[in-house]
Structure formats: C-alpha cells, structure tokens
C-alpha cells in the first residue's frame with residue numbers, strides 16, 4: 001500500500017512560474033531600471049511543502065496607459081486594467097497577483113506605500129473575484145509576496161519557483177546558510193551547501209522501477225534527495241535480475257516498489273520513501289506525482305507518457321524521460337540503437353506536440369488489463385535491454401537534474417533533449433517543438449490549471 005512519510009517539511013505558500021512566462025515577465029520588469037507593473041493570473045494546487053500557486057497568464061501593464069502615476073505619488077495599475085484583470089480572475093477561477101519591481105538585487109521587501117495600497121485595495125478585489133488576490137514584488141533574483149487568501153487569511157509567499165534549465169528559487173532574502181553535514185563534503189564541494197540542501201528538500205518521483213528506474217533510485221538516494229516516490233505495479237521477474245541494481249535472486253516475485261524501497265533505504269537511511277504499487281494512470285499514483293518537485297519517467301508506455309505529460313503541464317512540475325531503444329528487425333538484425341534523455345518542461349512543447357504519444361496505443365493501454373492483450377493485433381515481444389545503455393541514459397538525466405537543482409547550468413534556456421547513438425558514437429541535442437494551439441502545454445490549453453485540470457478530475461474520481 002502507499003506509505004506516507006511521517007513529517008514532510010513545510011514551507012508555506014509558493015508560486016511556480018513556467019519559464020516562458022518568466023522570460024516575458026522579467027524582460028518587462030527589468031527592461032530599463034524603472035518601475036514596471038503587470039498582473040499574473042494563477043491556478044492553485046496542493047504541494048509537498050504547502051499550497052502552490054501556478055502562474056497561467058501574464059497581463060502586461062503598458063507604461064502610461066495601464067501603469068500610471070497614482071494619487072499619492074507612486075505608480076500603480078490603472079483602475080480599468082485592474083477591473084479587467086479581476087473579472088478575468090473571477091471567470092477563470094484564478095488567483096489575481098499584481099506584480100511590480102524594485103531596484104537593487106539580492107533581496108526585496110514591500111514599501112510602506114505598497115502595503116498601505118494592499119490594505120486599501122485587496123479586501124474589495126478578493127470579494128469581487130471570490131479568489132485569492134495579492135501583490136508580488138521582484139528584483140531579478142529575489143521575490144516577496146503578500147497573499148490575501150480566498151478563505152480570509154493573509155499570508156506571506158515563501159518562494160517563487162521557475163523550472164527552467166536551472167530550477168530557480170526566488171525568496172525575499174537569501175536562504176540562511178545550511179548546516180553542512182560532513183557526509184556530503186565531496187559532493188557539496190561541487191553543489192555548495194545550498195545546493196546540497198536544495199537536494200534534501202526535493203521530493204522526486206520515479207515512474208517505472210525496471211532496469212532504468214532501479215539505477216535512478218540508487219543514485220537519487222545516494223545523492224541525498226529528501227523524499228522519493230516509487231511507482232510501479234509489477235513484480236520482479238527472473239529476466240530482470242541482470243539489470244536491476246542491488247536486486248537479489250530471492251527478490252523474484254516481490255513487488256518492484258518493495259525491492260526499490262529496500263535498496264533506497266540501504267543507499268541512504270535518511271531518505272523518506274513513498275511506495276505506490278500501481279500503474280501511473282491510477283489515481284493513487286497520479287496524486288503522488290502532483291505532489292512532487294521532479295518526475296523521472298522510466299516506464300515505456302503511452303499511458304505513462306500521457307499522464308506524466310499532463311501532470312507536468314497542469315501542475316508545472318518538470319520531468320525527465322529516460323529511455324533506451326534497441327530496434328530489431330523481424331530477421332533479428334539490430335538497427336540504430338539510441339538512448340534519449342528528454343526534458344519535459346512546463347509550457348515548452350510536450351509529448352503531444354512532439355508526436356511521442358500514439359493515440360491507438362494510448363487507447364489500448366487505458367483498457368482494463370484483461371482486454372488489453374485482445375485489443376492488440378500483434379502480441380508484445382520483449383525488447384532487448386542491457387545495463388550499460390540504461391546507465392548511459394540515466395547518467396545524462398541525473399547530471400542535468402543535479403546541475404539544475406544546484407543552479408549550475410550555464411544557460412537557463414538550454415532545455416534540449418540529449419540523444420546518444422552509441423553504434424555510431426554520436427550525441428545530439430534536440431529542442432522540443434511546440435504547437436501554438438496545444439491543449440496541454442499552452443495557456444490556451446491546460447498549462448497551470450492545477451486543481452481545475454484533467455488530472456485533478458481523475459484523482460478525485462472514485
């Protein structure tokens with residue numbers, strides 16, 4: 001059964017901003033050193049460490065027209081701009097967040113004038129929209145927020161998270177230096193104590209605990225990730241043993257989640273573990289994914305791709321697909337082997353845009369187990385699988401994850417997939433495509449829908 005950790009850490013409220021929206025907002029705010037304004041409309045969801053706002057839409061306030069000199073000498077959003085935005089927030093059931101910038105770097109706080117204007121304006125705006133409203137103030141590397149919750153409370157925003165090539169976290173002031181644990185000394189020399197601490201606060205889901213997933217679990221545990229969600233509905237088969245890291249002969253017949261949890265605890269006794277012996281499309285598994293900070297997809301089914309993709313887009317959670325393909329012709333000839341480490345970043349193209357989900361296969365996989373094999377024209381043949389290719393793909397995936405978490409990537413915008421073709425010793429980068437009208441990865445679709453999206457509906461269904 002799904003087990004839950006005893007004491008998940010709590011950080012309070014956060015706002016997650018998809019990278020493209022952050023690019024547009026930050027280039028507007030920090031254009032010329034002057035103060036500028038905007039409104040962000042945001043969905044909402046529960047998170048592992050507290051409630052999460054999910055930025056969905058950006059309404060830029062035009063200088064001199066929507067962002068004007070206020071009555072008491074500071075600049076403010078015009079009444080007409082606020083009215084249009086709050087009506088939209090009410091209709092779409094989204095939080096209304098008025099945004100502006102302050103000069104400086106490193107830390108930020110509201111001025112007395114800012115707070116007085118919140119107190120004058122937000123009670124009425126909250127009443128009109130029936131949703132959470134609030135103010136956000138940014139410098140390029142810090143953010144603070146004053147939220148007036150729909151339920152009546154007023155709370156501070158803990159952090160703004162931007163899942164770009166680096167996992168950016170903006171807070172009112174830099175997080176206090178972590179207490180360094182000598183255990184992580186060699187690793188912290190690369191990641192920094194803050195990077196190591198960031199890892200220890202991560203809740204990472206691994207979907208699929210076969211050859212690829214078992215290596216992911218072993219390494220994530222040893223790296224010091226705080227919490228792991230282990231999702232797989234299968235039991236260990238004797239033919240898995242050569243590729244299942246740390247598995248033993250006696251594990252044959254055991255649930256893969258149980259074996260993975262045992263190995264993770266051996267690798268790091270402090271890791272918190274949640275096991276979900278279910279298919280990923282089942283509601284218990286989906287719910288755990290929505291509460292994660294990062295998802296590794298190591299299950300090669302179209303249903304897994306579809307639902308992980310849906311969680312990424314609706315909940316703004318980054319994911320990495322790790323796959324190995326060894327094509328074999330009917331005559332037994334080996335084709336071009338490739339490994340793919342694919343970043344699935346909220347709002348930057350998705351599995352549907354990149355034609356990585358087959359509608360027919362998806363429909364078959366969503367059938368009940370007893371009907372699934374009948375629906376297939378050709379029975380499934382086991383694909384070849386070898387440990388070093390799995391290790392190659394996992395190495396790419398975890399190196400990216402590690403550098404992103406510690407904010408060590410040189411370029412935040414580098415979100416390409418890495419494809420290895422070992423037979424010809426090639427390594428390629430491939431950017432994701434995006435279709436303008438995609439119903440999953442665009443604001444016109446379900447990007448940032450959170451509690452009002454399709455995943456939430458499936459989780460809530462009996």
Ligand SMILES: [Zn+2]
Nearest residue numbers: 100111114137
């Ligand atoms: Zn201000």
Ligand SMILES: [Zn+2]
Nearest residue numbers: 350353438441
């Ligand atoms: Zn898409």
